[in-house]
Amino acid sequence: MADTAQSMDVEVPDPWSLPLEGFDVSKAEIFQQNKHGEYFRRLRKDAPVHYCPESAVGAYWSVTKYHDIVAVDSNHKTFSSVPSIVIGDPSDDFQPPMFIAMDPPIHDVQRKAAQPAVAPTQLSELEDLIRQRVIAILDSLPVGVEFNWVEKVSIELTTQMLATLFDFPFEQRHKLPFWSDVATTTDAVGVAGVDMEARMGHFEDCIAAFTELWHKRAAEPPKFDFISLLAHNPETKNMVDNPVELLGNLILLIVGGNDTTRNSISGGVYFLNKFPEQYAKLKADPSLIPNMVSEIIRYQTPLAHMRRVATEDTELGGQKIKKGDKVVMWYVSGNRDEDVIERADEFLIDRPNARRHVSFGFGIHRCMGNRVAEMQLRILWEEILNRFEKVEVVGEPERVLSNFVLGYTNLPVVLHPKSA
Template sequence: MADTLHQAESGVADPWSLPLEDFDVSRAEIYQNNMQGEYFRRLRQEAPVHFCPESSVGAYWSVTKYHDIIAVDSNHKLFSSEPSIVIGDPSDEFQPPMFIAKDPPIHDIQRKAAQPAVAPSQLSELEDLIRQRVCNILDSLPVGEEFNWVEKVSIELTTQMLATLFDYPFEDRHKLPFWSDVATTSDAVGVAGADMEWRMKHLNECLASFTELWHQRASEPRKFDFISLLAHSEDTKDMVKNPIELLGNLMLLIVGGNDTTRNSISGGVYFLNKFPEEYDKLRAAPSLIPNMVSEIIRYQTPLAHMRRVATEDTELGGQRIHKGDKVVMWYVSGNRDEEVIDRADEFLIDRPNARRHLSFGFGIHRCMGNRVAEMQLRILWEEIINRFERVEVTKEPRRVLSNFVLGYEELPVILHAKA
């Protein structure tokens, strides 16, 4: 009864009552109402590689099973990431190139220039700084009073990390998550009628700010922040002369550094409340935190999908895919594939092989900042366990409207201090 009422209120149909030919999992309302689970369960069972002939983002194939997703993600020659990695097409007047939406050699050259900022050698230097910031944030929170965890913790921690990775002026760090949200709010991810003029105004402000920083960094000795690395690399030092390309790569690096961690920070709190026996496990054995971090990232799946385009006719899952067809890998579905992941719909912090998830992707486009994201989450939970008996979720979260970013706008909580 409650599920039926939820469907009526959300305007999202029961997936088991729809003909398969009417399935369109690009609708952002499905994810905002957290109803994607049953949609993808049905596709995995009845049409693992499913064609949607008509939608607001055009025709597309959905790839929903774990091994099929890896097959697509690992074959960049057959499945190209150009011109975009989200399900919708870029508008004709605004197509900012970025290296995640490029194939080799451009992808490899530009990624290599930025990668040292999040290399393993940098992690040890970042760890003490992250821990200090985590402690400062947690010590500033009200105990016994309701507040929005997303605003006070998830956004604040990831914003401070972004400011470090870009060496962006710390006092202006709030601009970074704002620009990230502007970049990921568009028709291409299911937000119908997004105001393009408003988006361009703010993205041009982002570009102007970073262009000024670029020229500063280019005149200084090379450091290990993203802008300095790009400005000093022989392969990318002239990117500043192509503003639309610079903006595209800024959007990529800001969103990449923001959404995975930010929404996993919120998701972890929510899941431990939905599965209280797991919270008991955590309190009894804090050594499970590193494994729990991987389980959080699997269960949350911060980015629901990545899109590719077939470069030639091929077959996948018994379906004939034609050259030029749009192929969408639904990580959010593959991470719940019952044939590969035992008890896939359960959140289990001691799950064996918890890192065997799809959330970071595979092949040449695998998330280059995955270790930084894991480290932030690990340190956060180490310090939460040190301070609080429980982070209690008091109301259901309010989720982001997007078929790409699986995120939270609001998660009301109350902190309970340790006895």
Template sequence: MLKMTDEALAAAEEEARTTPLEDFDVSRAERFAADVHRPFFARLRREAPVHLCRESEFGPYWSISSYEQIMKVDTDHRRFSSLGGISLGERNPQFNPRSFISEDAPVHPKWRKPAMPAVGPDRLGDLEALMRRRIAAVMDELPIGEEFNWVERVSIEITTQMLATLFDFPWEERHKLPYWSDVVTSNPGMGNNSLDEMERRRILLECLSAFQGLWAARKDGPPAMDFISLMAQHPDTKDFGDDPFTLLGNLMLLIVGGNDTTRNSISGGVWALNRHPEQYDRLTADPSLIPNMVSEIIRWQTPLAYMRRTALEDVEIGGRTIREGDKVIMWYVSGNRDEAKFEEADDFDIARKNARNHISFGYGVHRCMGNRVAEMQLRLVWEEILKRFSRVEVVGAPVRVMSNFVLGYEELPVVLHR
């Protein structure tokens, strides 16, 4: 199975080498699903780190592919706006829920701040104790010596339990949360056409209805540290209950943000260690490397491939002039593999000295506010794995999500060994 993957990668390397740069379109979701996107970004970093794609499924867009140039765009909130949305595709004006990630100041910090205590430093201790117990329970129920899908039994279940905790969502209905997250990202604007638009809208309106009930019950309830209570009781966000699209947009942002990064890094770490077995041996010999390995997993996997900005004025960057109104894509998946920043960047090195310098969480004012919770979950997962299993062996090629935005897994067949 691994040989088939390597053969596909070799074909992609040839295509990336021979295709004229003016014909480059790195937005094609099928390349990410096949895990053959990297050669195209490697060439962009070498030859055109600021590159204009004139024609694509999503219209013209600029690719920012080097670590240095991504940092320049991501920290320049005066000239690069989030208001156009964060994905390559344009938003549907008839169904366009607003959220703080697609807002600029002053709205962005005003809407973001109320939710932050749910994942803030003061909460981490309580969350860690709870999640360790839950992760241990998930691990103890896994079969030994039998093949199963790691994504379904471990990655999704652990992430779902954390999401249910952060929202104080009804426990018996918790599996709706990753389902709704997948519906949000099954989006033509992200290269996924698997869901009819009207069906997608119907499902998200069902999601809205569920959250409206929780919002109404908590807006006048006792103070609590879950996302819904914090926002429903804060003066800056309490009126979301009267604005259904804004309520839906912000809650779905928090669900997707809490789902995709952790879920796909839990799977990606297992895949990375199996692709680099010498690193697995290193980990078992020295479990103190787990915290640094967590950063390296997030760098190597890069769960979300990019973020979009829109130029608010003409900007010169990397010797190119980006015009006002142009769509600008910061390809985190490329910046995290930039050889100018990370030595032997395609290698998975659990002791990498600058692994924490990855940009998977973004940078600047839009940096992922739940990054510490994500890192904590990954650390706990690997601490509990090493207590129980000598190996999590991948026994077949992963099945990846069809998306140019979410670098995720649908299936990862594994066998556990004592």
């Protein structure tokens, strides 16, 4: 795995000084150093649909404008998700199938089987449980002492939620975010602490744990956790016989339930400190929380991109895309498209139409757990305001080395209690 400290020493050049020919936004250090904003501003201005002929991840098209992203994401017939939804192909032959990287009809069948776990009826039952857990986490935090918000809050809350959605043994819940980190780490990008040489062993542990759970759930009456739903659905009940496919879909559900919420929880604290007038606005009017949640997800954009492959020769933004070309939708750029989103670079918790972002995608692959993510963030901020005057950021965050997951490993904060 690339060394995080060394990657921070890599010089990221001014994008406006680079020629458009060969302009490459796939380099993970651009995102880790939080310098990607100007790179995408350059592309939106000068080459909204841009071809990079050569890079560490091969040739690819960058789609950087809001409406072009929606057009690609909504057209799964011309832009296929097979074989992968990330910009880089795997360096080895291990590419487990998962329904987000499939097209209909297989995609539709497998997604439909898992969907009830996060259906609106389930969310209402989950709300009280989430609130109890949020309260327990917040009440256990040290006050007036610096600590890492990512570790104590963001990871802990999302890990507990994942354990609930999978009905995974609660005392072993920390295996879930670890497997998520293993899945999103490669030789070029990733997070500290993941041993690439041991990666396959970690996957085998994951398969073994979930295979045991699968057989247990299959022998029990149906429930609404992911494993039970898949094990009892006639279309997916035999997935356990294909361990690689089982792993692929488990990793999809783990990553989807982990990274989006975890990094939005961290990002929201950072943004409110970066824009203190918005923090004051929030404290003056807590009813803005639901709208702020959407703005956090837009501003953070937890997953920077999704990738497609053209199934036929086509045209987009005046550019001719050939069959077989990789097409990368940069959600992180679409969410800052000044032609669609007014004052796009500002964090505004009362932004009109705040839900009009591309973080959750569009079309058949739109994030199915978006309501769960929003609910966790809403409840968290309701309870933060109930007990703290401020969550003060006391240092710059440390970010994950990745061009896919826009995440944090450390966000130093100090809690200030509300005065009696």
